[in-house]
Amino acid sequence: MKIRILCVAGARPNFMKLAPLVAALDRDPDFLPFIVHTGQHYDDQMSGQFFRDLGMPAPKCNLNVGSGSQAQQTAEIMKRFEPVVLEERPDAVLVVGDVNSTMACALVGKKLQIRVIHVEAGLRSFDREMPEEINRVVTDAVSDLLLVTEESGCRNLMAEGVPPDRVFLVGNLMIDSLRAHMNSAKESDVLSRLGLKSRAYGLVTLHRPSNVDQPGHLAEIMETLAIIADELPLYLPIHPRTRARLGEHKITVHPHIVLTEPLGYFDFLWLMSNSSAVLTDSGGIQEETTALGIPCLTLRDNTERPATIEEGTNILAGTRKASILDAWRQLQQNPKRGRIPKYWDGGASARCVEVLRTYFASGGAAR
Numbered sequence: 001m002k003i004r005i006l007c008v009a010g011a012r013p014n015f016m017k018l019a020p021l022v023a024a025l026d027r028d029p030d031f032l033p034f035i036v037h038t039g040q041h042y043d044d045q046m047s048g049q050f051f052r053d054l055g056m057p058a059p060k061c062n063l064n065v066g067s068g069s070q071a072q073q074t075a076e077i078m079k080r081f082e083p084v085v086l087e088e089r090p091d092a093v094l095v096v097g098d099v100n101s102t103m104a105c106a107l108v109g110k111k112l113q114i115r116v117i118h119v120e121a122g123l124r125s126f127d128r129e130m131p132e133e134i135n136r137v138v139t140d141a142v143s144d145l146l147l148v149t150e151e152s153g154c155r156n157l158m159a160e161g162v163p164p165d166r167v168f169l170v171g172n173l174m175i176d177s178l179r180a181h182m183n184s185a186k187e188s189d190v191l192s193r194l195g196l197k198s199r200a201y202g203l204v205t206l207h208r209p210s211n212v213d214q215p216g217h218l219a220e221i222m223e224t225l226a227i228i229a230d231e232l233p234l235y236l237p238i239h240p241r242t243r244a245r246l247g248e249h250k251i252t253v254h255p256h257i258v259l260t261e262p263l264g265y266f267d268f269l270w271l272m273s274n275s276s277a278v279l280t281d282s283g284g285i286q287e288e289t290t291a292l293g294i295p296c297l298t299l300r301d302n303t304e305r306p307a308t309i310e311e312g313t314n315i316l317a318g319t320r321k322a323s324i325l326d327a328w329r330q331l332q333q334n335p336k337r338g339r340i341p342k343y344w345d346g347g348a349s350a351r352c353v354e355v356l357r358t359y360f361a362s363g364g365a366a367r
């Protein structure tokens with residue numbers, strides 16, 4: 001009998017983590033993975049396009065939860081996920097990352113006494129104003145098996161009293177995807193489409209509620225980016241949340257900041273690989289820039305991914321005009337070089353499969 005793993009896909013950053021793992025499980029005769037999509041992200045640009053680019057199998061079902069407040073979205077996912085788990089009775093529910101779908105499905109699985117596996121466990125920003133930090137803490141608290149991307153994650157889980165035999169450093173699945181798809185990314189025509197020359201532009205992404213939901217914060221960040229854009233043209237593939245807020249608050253965008261629609265995976269990888277710097281508030285992009293050796297300014301006051309700073313090319317730039325410009329000047333004078341953190345080598349999915357095999361072979365005890 002194959003071990004049936006229900007893999008939860010919810011929002012854009014989940015897809016590049018799940019793709020290599022689902023493929024590796026699928027190739028293995030011991031496992032039968034299948035995807036349930038919560039529908040947290042639903043636009044083709046935010047979801048379908050990534051399934052195609054990453055070559056992912058179609059979800060077995062889609063819960064179509066859509067958008068809502070934190071509580072509405074989380075509750076809706078839980079309500080719609082429970083009957084699916086009851087019907088499927090998988091051997092485990094596997095969740096990745098830190099989005100609302102991750103936490104909601106982990107809670108449902110655990111309460112139905114199904115084993116819960118969390119991939120990207122243990123990351124902590126220690127900032128409970130971030131919805132993702134609550135999702136990380138709650139998901140880890142109910143997970144039976146905790147697979148970790150960087151050493152800080154193991155230390156955080158030990159400090160929280162998680163039994164060490166449930167915690168495994170497996171590396172970074174997102175970097176598995178990056179390495180697997182770099183050749184396809186090279187085929188992208190995104191540079192010619194946007195009229196860009198390699199290393200002659202900066203790439204920006206912005207979507208954290210703390211940066212975009214308050215008009216004062218968003219206006220200050222856009223004003224700061226305008227100063228930078230006078231030195232280096234900036235490209236900003238715009239998240240739907242940010243586009244909506246710019247419109248609602250009538251914030252004008254400097255002409256050297258070019259807004260584009262959200263890009264597909266290959267286009268974005270190629271745009272990032274050829275940029276001279278990235279400014280972002282995303283979690284995953286901090287990791288991808290470290291893997292690519294591209295300088296990254298993180299527009300936040302903290303990060304749950306300290307390896308990108310201690311070892312990689314990432315600099316915490318804060319969210320205020322003075323601190324961002326300081327970090328920008330620092331970057332111009334002394335571009336940060338980095339090294340690749342342990343196990344960010346394209347082999348994370350193989351390590352996950354081996355941990356799962358050993359876990360189930362020994363009976364797959366719950367916590």
Ligand code: UD1
Nearest residue numbers: 011012013040041042043046067068099100131132240241
């Ligand atoms: C979510 C995650 C965040 C992740 C981000 C990546 C949580 C708490 N947040 O934030 O960790 O970094 O995804 O994008 O889970 N919308 C669309 N089309 C879509 C999806 C969303 O237009 O396909 C719009 C809706 O107006 C929605 C807004 O974007 O209200 C925000 O979407 P939501 O899923 O609530 O959160 P994100 O900001 O995307």
